[in-house]
Amino acid sequence: MVEEKKTEIKKAYKIVHDRDICIGCSACASVCPKYWEMEDDGKSSIIGHEKTGNGEEEVLGSNEEALTQDYEGNLDAAESCPVNCIHIFEIDKNKEEKKIL
Numbered sequence: 001m002v003e004e005k006k007t008e009i010k011k012a013y014k015i016v017h018d019r020d021i022c023i024g025c026s027a028c029a030s031v032c033p034k035y036w037e038m039e040d041d042g043k044s045s046i047i048g049h050e051k052t053g054n055g056e057e058e059v060l061g062s063n064e065e066a067l068t069q070d071y072e073g074n075l076d077a078a079e080s081c082p083v084n085c086i087h088i089f090e091i092d093k094n095k096e097e098k099k100i101l
C-alpha cells in the first residue's frame with residue numbers, strides 16, 4: 001500500500017476576526033478547533049488572540065511576528081464563515097500584508 005503524505009502549505013500570515021459581525025454559528029470552531037472556540041456570549045474567539053482596540057476586533061499573529069503553522073486550517077475556518085468576519089492576511093518577506101480573504 002502506498003502511503004500518501006499530505007504536504008502542509010507553509011505561509012506567513014495573521015488572522016483578524018471582526019467579532020462585531022460574528023453571528024455565533026460555530027462553523028469556525030467546528031472546522032478548526034485548534035484555533036477557534038465558542039465563548040459564553042455565543043460568539044467565537046480566536047484562541048490566544050489579542051484585541052486591537054477597534055471594538056471587538058481580535059487578531060492572532062502580526063506583520064512582525066506572523067503565524068507559520070496551520071494556514072490551511074484557518075483558511076478553511078475563514079471560508080466556512082457565512083458572514084465573512086474572519087480575514088486572513090499573508091505577510092511577505094518585507095513584512096507587508098496582503099489580504100487573502
Ligand code: SF4
Nearest residue numbers: 022023025026028081
Ligand atoms: S464562522 Fe463566522 S459567524 Fe460563525 S462563529 Fe465563526 S466567526 Fe462567527
